[in-house]
Amino acid sequence: MNRNFRNQPSDFFKICYTYKPCLDALQISTIYILNKVPKQFPEMRFFSRKLIKPEDLNAHGTLFGGSVLAWIDEEAAIYVICQLGKGNIATKFMSEIDFVSSAKLGDIIEIGMQTVAFGKTSITVRCEVRHKFTQKPIIRIDKIVFVHLDDESKPTPHGISEPANE
């Protein structure tokens, strides 16, 4: 059989016609697979910076965990409100808090947030606090879950499935 399409162009169209159902199936399955692959979430972004002041220290003279957790909760709430474009949210869950290293008086730290998952009524974010200049980590929290609430403080769908560049 002569396989030179330049000599017999009709052969080329015959083959295309024969294999068209396979090509269609391949195209459909590629689209299906691409839709099933989880969307890439942007990398962690660092927003607020804090100067460690005397009132932020514990009895040992290093950064007090309670202060930094309050900063994280506020930063995460602001981040989530910007992600959802909705203000009525509540902190539902926080995973283990890893106090990786300490910070001292006069240090400047920065707080990073990253979207990890969108649920129906919830959104999960990851947090890292680090030294501004050395970038040495201070605290890591892998999972902070917020829930979107209705006017009666009951969970209600937020309708968001993709991260916002906020």
Ligand SMILES: CC(C)(COP(=O)(O)OP(=O)(O)OC[C@H]1O[C@@H](n2cnc3c(N)ncnc32)[C@H](O)[C@@H]1OP(=O)(O)O)[C@@H](O)C(=O)NCCC(=O)NCCS
């Ligand atoms: C937020 C609150 C209304 C949620 O009520 P609930 O009955 O637990 O809600 P549901 O069981 O319907 O879960 C709501 C969402 O949270 C998620 N969720 C619930 N418990 C969770 C947990 N332990 N870990 C992770 N996600 C959780 C659910 O998966 C669901 O997400 P989805 O809709 O995206 O799938 C209620 O727990 C509450 O009022 N808590 C106090 C919140 C508060 O005061 N926070 C301030 C800081 S203390």
